[in-house]
Each structure stands twice: as C-alpha cells, then as structure tokens.
Amino acid sequence: MTHLGTSFLYRAGTARFRLAVLSTVGGMALSLGSQAGAQTTQDAPASTLPQGGPIRSSNTDTSTVNEAGGRPVDATTGEPLSSVEAAQAGDGEVVVTGSRIVRDGYNAPTPVSVVSTADIQASAPANLADFVNTLPSIAGSSTPANSSGALSNGNAGINALNLRSLGTNRTLVLLDGQRSVASSVNGIVDINTFPQELVERVEVVTGGASAAYGSDAVGGVVNFILNKTYTGFKASAESGITTYGDTPTYKLTATAGKALLDDRLRVIASGEYFKQVGQHTIDRDWNKGRTFLITNPAYVAGNGAPQYIVASDVGLSQMTPGGLIRQVGSSASAYSGALEGSYFGTIDPATGTASLGTLDFGAVSAPWMVGGDSAYTLSSHLGTNTLSPDEERITGFGRVSFDVTENLQLFGQFSYNRYEGTSYYQQSRTPSVTIQADNAYLPLGLRTELAAGGYTSLIMGTTNAGIPAAGSNNTREVFRYVAGANGSFLLGDGRWKWDAYYQKGVMKAHELLVNTWNTERLALATDAVLAPAGNAAGIAAGTIVCRSTLSDPSNGCVPINRIGVGGITQEALDYIFTGGQPYRDQTIKQDVGAVSFNGTVFNLPAGPLAVAFGGEWRREQVDGFVESQYQAGWQYGNYQVNQGSYDVTEGFLELAIPVFAGLDLSAAGRYTHYSTSGDVQTWKVGATYQPVEDIKFRGTISRDIRAPNLNELFASGTRRTNTVQIPLANGSFRADTFLENTTGNLELQPEKADSWSVGAIFSPRFLPGFAFSADYFDISIKEAIGTISADNTAVLCYSQNVQSFCDNIIVDPSTGLTQQINLKPINFASQQARGLDIETSYRIGLNEISSGLPGTLALRGLVTHYIENTTDNGINLPVDAAGSNTGSGPPSWVYNVSAIYKVEGVTFSLTGRGISDGVYNNNYVECASGCPVSTADNRTIAENHIDGALFVDTSLTFDFPAWAGKGSLQFAIRNLFDKDPVIVGNGPGSDNTTAYPQTNRTFYDTLGRVFRVVARVEL
DSSP states (O other), X not given: OOXXXXXXXXXXXXXXXXXXXXXXXXXXXXXXXXXXXXXXXXXXXXXXXXXXXXXXXXXXXXXXXXXXXXXXXXXXTOOBOOHHHHHHHHTTOEEOTTOOSEESSOOOSSOEEEEEHHHHHHHOOSSHHHHHTTSTTBOSOBOTTTOTTOOTTSOTTOOBOOBTTSOGGGEEEEETTEEOOOSSTTOOOXXXXXXXXXXEEEEEEOSOOHHHHOTTTTSEEEEEEEOTTOOEEEEEEEEEEETTSOOOEEEEEEEEXXXXXXXXXXXXXXXXXXXXXOBOSOOXXXXXXXXXXXXXXXXXXXXXXXXXXXXXXXXXXXXXTTOEEEEESSSTTSOOSSOTTEEEEEEOTTTSSEEEEEOOOOEEETTEEESTTHHHHTTTTTTOSOSBOEEEEEEEEEEEEEEEETTEEEEEEEEEEEEEEEEEEEOOOEEEEEEETTOTTSOHHHHHHHHHHTOOEXXXXXXXXXXXXXXXXXXXXXXXXXXXXXXXXXXXTEEEEEEEEEEEEEEEEEEEEESOOBHHHHHHHHSEEEOOTTOTTOOOTTOEEEHHHHHOTTSOOOOOOOSXXXXXXXXXXXXXXXXXXXXXXXXXXXXXXXXXXEEEEEEETTXXXXXXXXXXXXXXXXXXXXXXXXXXXXXXXOOOOOOXXXXXXXXXXXXXXXXXXXXXXXXXXXXXXXXXXXXXEEEEEEEEEEEETXXXXXXXXXXXEEOOOHHHHHOOOEEEEEEEEEEOTTSOEEEEEEEEEEOOOTTOOOEEEEEEEEEEEEOOTTSTTEEEEEEEEEEEEEEEEEOOOHHHHHIIIIITOOHHHHTTEEEOTTTOOEEEEEEOOEEEEEEEEEXXXXXXXXXXXXXXXXXXXXXXXXXXEEEEEEEEEEEEOSSSOOEEOTTBOSTTOOOSEEEEEEEEEEETTEEEEEEEEEEOOBBXXXXXXXXXXXXXXXXXXXXXXXXXXXXXXXXXXXXXXEEEEETTEEEEEEEEEESTTOOOOOOOOBOSSOTTTTTSOSSOTTTSOXXXXXXXXXXXXXX
C-alpha cells in the first residue's frame, strides 16, 4: 500500500474525519434540496429512489439493507453483518422486487429503494399512503383529499400511487409480490386496503418491470411486504388534529401472532380502525385572496400585452350568489337598457322578493373580472370544496401457514377492508339560467318592466346560494383470499424452489352522490308563477306554484326561489334532490392463478446460472346495478352499468448469468395473451458491474406495457356535468355547461414503453454506514391510451373545422349552446419521461466521533430530478410537464431529507420535504409588454413562475417497559412551522376553479400544522 493510501485510511478512522463526513452527508442532502429549490424549472420530469436491495427483516423494528458490495448491513448502525448474522436476518436469500430469482445478496440491476417499519413509524403518518407519497419518486398520486371532485367515476376517497408522475394506472402496486384487486374500474389499487400494521417494509422499484410482473409496471412497482412470521402481540392508539382545531383523526390497531407445533404452524391476525372528521370548506386565511390565472383584461390580440396574468382580487363577471342578469330577451341584441348587469341581492322577508343592485364589474375578462364587486360575486362559492374528507376505515387480516415437511408449506390468507368517505365537490355554478318574465319571484317592478317591453324571458348567471355543495358518499368493501403452497426439491446439484397460489379478490362499491339535483325537477321548480284566478287546478289565485302544476296538479312540484339570496326552502331542496340520490353498485372481481420455479441450472466459471420461470392466469371483470331513474337526468352521476371481463394468460422466463467476477447479466422475457387485444411480448436485459468492492454500476433496458383497464374497455357511459370553453369568431371564449359522456373502446391495444436506466452505487469500505447512489432513467411510451378532452374537441371543431370532432358535439338547437360532448379513449398519444434519482445515507454511532457522545444517528437524503415529462397528443404542441408546479406536475426537483437520532430509549426524527421552484406551463411565453402573438400552443403570460416550498416534520418517541414487553409514546408534528402552501393561480377554465384551493394540494401542504400522539405496546 502506498504512503498516500495508508495516510488516507488512517484519516478515515479518525473522529475528525467521521465528523467531516457526517457534516458532508447532511450538507449534501440539504444542498441537493436547496439546489432543487433554487432551480428555475425549464427542465422536465423523472422520478424514483435507488438503494441497495433488501434482506428479509427479522421480527423487530429494524430492517436490513445491502451496501453496493453485496454485503448486508444493519439499517440502524450501518455496520456490515457477518455471514451468520445475514443468514439470521434473512436466511441468506431474498427475492428482490423487480426480479423472480432468489438471490444471495443483492445483485439486481434495477434500482430498488427500501422503506422500513422504523422509517414509517418515525413520521407517525395517519395512514401508510401519507408516508409513501413523500418519497420523491412518487409524484401526483390520488388521495382522498385531492379526489373529492371524482363524483361520476367513483374514484373519490382512493389512495393510489403515481410513480414518476406517469399516472396511477402506470404504477403496479403489489402485496407480497402479488396483485391485489382494484378499487375502481380505472384499475387503481387503494393501498389503504392493506393491513398496515403488518407491513414490514415497502420496496419501490423505479424501473420498468413488465417482464417480471406483466401489465402496468411502466413507471415501476411499489411492493408492500408483510411480516408473515410475526409472533407476539402489539397494539397502538393514536390521535391527531390540526393547529386550527379541525380534521381530528383516531386510529386503533391490534396484531397478534403465534407459532405452534414446534414453529410449524403459524397463525397471524391483525385489525385496524381509523376515523377522520373532515373539514368541508377550505377555511384557511391563505385561500381568501382570490388569486387565479385569468385572461388579462387589458389583452387585445396584437397589442403586445400578455394574454394571461395571475391576479388577486378576482371574481366572476357572469355570476353572483343570487343571480346576475346577463341577457334580457331571446337574443343578445334584443335589449339595450340598464337591466343587464343588475344582480339580485338579499331577499326582503317582508316582500319575499330580492333587492336589485348594479354590479361594479371592475376590469372584465369573461368569465372573470378584477376588482369592483369581485368579492361579492364569489361570496357563496369560494372554497366550497372539501379540505379534508370524512373517512372511516376498518381493516382485518388473517393468515395461517403450516410446514407439512421441511420442503413443503401450505398457507391461507384472508383480508377485509371497509371504507366509507364523504367529501364535497363544490357549490354548483350555473352560468346561464333562463327565467321567464312572469316568474313569481322576480321583483314586481322588474316583471312590469319586462312586460312593458315585450320581453318574455331573461338569462341570469348564479352560484346558487342556498343550494348546498354537491359531493359523494362512497362505500367500498374489499375482500381478498389467497391459498397456496411453496417448497423446494433437489434437482441435479442444486435445490430448486417453487411457489403456487390462487388469489380471489372482490371489491364491492356503493357510489352514492350527495346534494345532486335532478335537472328536470330543477327546471320545473325554477319556473314558478302566480296561480291565476279560476285555474283548472283549483289553486287559490296569487299562490306561488310551479307552472307545470297548473296543468298537472298531482306532479308534486315545489317552486324554488333562485332569484336572490335567502329564499330557498328545505321543501324545495327535498323536491329537486327527489328524496333519493343517484347511486351505483359496482363489483370488481379479480382471479389470479400462478406457479413459479427458480433454481440453478449449472455452474459457470464465475458462479451458477440461475433461472426462474412460471406461468400466470388472470381474469378481471366488472358488473353492477343502477336503477333506471338514476341513469340520466342528473347534475352529476348519470351512472351506467359497466359490464365486461377479460382474461390474461402469461408465461415468463428469467436468467441471471455471472459472466466473470464482478459482472452479472440478467435477462427476462414474458409472453402475454389478452382475450381482448391478442398477444404481446415484454422483455428486460440488465447488468451489474463491480470493479471494486466499493462501487457498483448497473443498467437496464426493457420493453414494458400497460393494457387497457376495465373502464377504458367497457365503460357504458360515464356522464358528468362540466364546463367547456367554446371558441368564438372574435377570438374570445364562451363557457358552456354541458354533459360530458365518456364511453369505453373495445378496439384499444396495450400501450408500449421502451425504457432504459443506468446508475452507480458507492459504498466505501473505509466509511462503513455510508452509501450514495445515482440512477438516470428514460421512458418512452408509444400508443398511449387517452381521451381527447372536451376543450380540445371544441377547438378542433370550431377553430380547425375537423368534422369528426364536430360529430361528437351535440348542440341544443333552441339556444345554440353545447348540450353534450361524447368522448372515448383511443391509442393516439406518446409520452417521454427522463430523470435522475439520487440517494445518500450515513449511519453512525456518535461515540465513533467522540467517546463521550451517546446514541446513533442516521441521515438519509432522497432526491429526484425530473428532466422531462413530455406528452404529445398529435393535436396540440407537445407539452413538457416537468418543472410545472400545477396539476400533477411533476416539479423539476423533489426531495426528502431526514435525520433520526436514537439514544437510551429516546428517538428524535427531523424531516425536510419539498419541491423546487416551477412554472405554470413550459409552453407559456413570459413577457410584461411587447409580447409576441399569443397562440393556443404558446400563450403569453406576465409571470410564469411558482415558488417551491420546504416543509419540516418532526417526532419524539419515548420507549418504556410495559408489563412483560415494551411500550412507547410518540409525539409527532407534521409541518412544524405551520407553513402556508404557495399560492398557485389555477385557471383560466373549469367551473370548479374558484371552489378549489388556491394552490396545488398535490405538492403543497394545505392542512397546516398537524399534531399526532401515538401510544404503542408490544408483548
């Protein structure tokens, strides 16, 4: 060894050097985060986390991971385990997620990030999804908090993960390496249906894995691995609440495991109860500024002003709480008086009619305005979306396994989950309501004026003050049954292992809407008149009745006063809500049968050639029931019965080939036959190269697929009320409320994705406990399944005169307004995603720095840089969403930096999680004046910038003896400094914009500071 090498190793062993490394690792992680925050976001997407693969954990609160050299290390101390300790930790063999081959140590070429029970417990999340969604590789997931608007598709309340921001349906979620039945026809799995107290670790594979698992693993795989050998008893009780006194949560859990008959028979049972009391308006000060992205009131095509601005003090120029008169007479040019622009105010109890005022419009850019009476226009609609839903969840799990012999185990497993959640979408807006001139609720003077002018009607826009917000109450029950066997046998010179199982999954959903009106009844109730003398119905003259009742006295119609604020009665609400609300009962079934074998075929000079092969059969099916009265004629829902099924038959083969010492190759292939779309092949080739023990290089290339799901294939018609921007001849837009009808398409083919990744892991022997990895990935999706949006359909028809899209638009011939737009999914788009995943960690006993320092410290930094996430629908200019902090992003940089310090029964954790600065849209052109021509593909905007944010979480846990076991009491705070979310100007379209939070709740905290207390006991 050279003098330089000797000197270096000596310095590495000194306390000063360890302290420097400790500071460097922490600083590196924080630097990555701060660099991310400073990044201006003209890059694009990526995602994921790398780390050494897992060794099977023992029955403790710790876990083990592997360093780059393939030696397992203890997750707490970071010290390498001996071969005996490694075997005790995981029997010396493990199946790493992303591969079917049992490996001794970790040699997989695909990046795998491991989250242990200790990591999860340190943050004390209300549910498992809350923690997993903080990982940088997961961006844009669906949660109960951000899915409250998913009324007609039944997705409200589901926790579905989104790897690399490629979509929840391109992320494969597994439970112990097995599929689980979806919680909706969109094919997404609710991870809160899993037995959370038995989750031993979570493995996140951030590379394509279709060759190993089949469809959906385009973005990667998230595998929740249970502790199937747990013995003992443990229970917990926890509660949480925000600093504002809302969104209280309560959770109770209990788990028991027993080994009998000399450990041959194992029985495990676990149960959980969770409840959250929601906050059903966005009652936060940061949401009161009325900041939105709108068309600039000063913009005229060619005048050099930016078309879009992000402004505060914004309101609606076409609606008020009690109604704004937008048009008098049957056409826009029929009237030239002062009534247009008047609004109906508070109803006078003495007269029963509303006051009439003149709206101060401020600066108008329809449908928006800035200043003037903007606050009043939004007074009944702003923030009416649910901040946090009501939730109740019950989970039960049981497992029995029996070792018949040393080489044969039988097992059976059952789980049950029941979820009920209530959330509210918005207080519904109606931009155009026709009011007849003789309406009984119009002020007498106005009725007289209309009659004198010969006007038979007026059109008003209203936010419907007095009609409660529409929402949903969804109940789901998920049943999962698994029976199987596994074992081993001798073949040649090696021992082969096999596994076979059958799984039956059933999801039963009752999708019930809340406060959804019947459109026909609302129209009848709105058309209220004074009963004339001597009417055929025998109603006393001057009585306010529905016009329809005069000719049909038994129709039960109850008049509703939408003219003004304060006149809507409970009786009228009961009538338009009919006493019953739209619902759909839907059942999804999944049957899976699988068998696999793995072992070694023969020895090569560098080691044994390992092989895994097997076959799988799967059936997915959906059926349901909808009463005929709820299939059409409603504001939302209009549910149809989805019916259909498809079968999948698959065979796979995987090889692990040691070429020479330090170089391993792997190859996998899968042949799949779909009953709906025929045959498809997927494959993957990977390599790891370890020139020295301290560093390992890895890379993969693969072909992956996503097959169309039940909804995309068999949807009989998902109908919802929406708003579309209709292009007008003068360059402006008209907001039309219409019925959006989306159906399935049996002609769909699987999406295809070509992916590759390359990376390196650095785990120096001179610094035990330290690891650093970086992986670059590139995913190209072709023939992506998608639907041309209603707005794009309108542009293609009215602006570009494409007849095939005009055929999908149904217009009301009497008004010229859009009545319905028909949509269906097709294979037409492409998507390109590139990015970089970085992970660094360091674990050390502080006595190695100084003999007087107690405890151990673990640092970890996870960073994903999304370089590109470009979608090309072949119609508009391709859009790169990477660096966009709106929608599902992803932001350019996402990071999570944590420190856990343990000493003598006390554990302290501190976590920083955040995103970088971003933009509204990478295609926008930022300019203040002298702007170029603003086009549909390149809008001009005054400021195309959104700030990033850093949120800090912390927890403190005290361990103590409890009876014959141990207990702990944990105090946790999420968003320690009560940091407000960054204000994001949503808009300019969509009628729910002003009801939703004025931020992006997918990436920014909206609840504020949250306190949690957790008590645990284990015997």
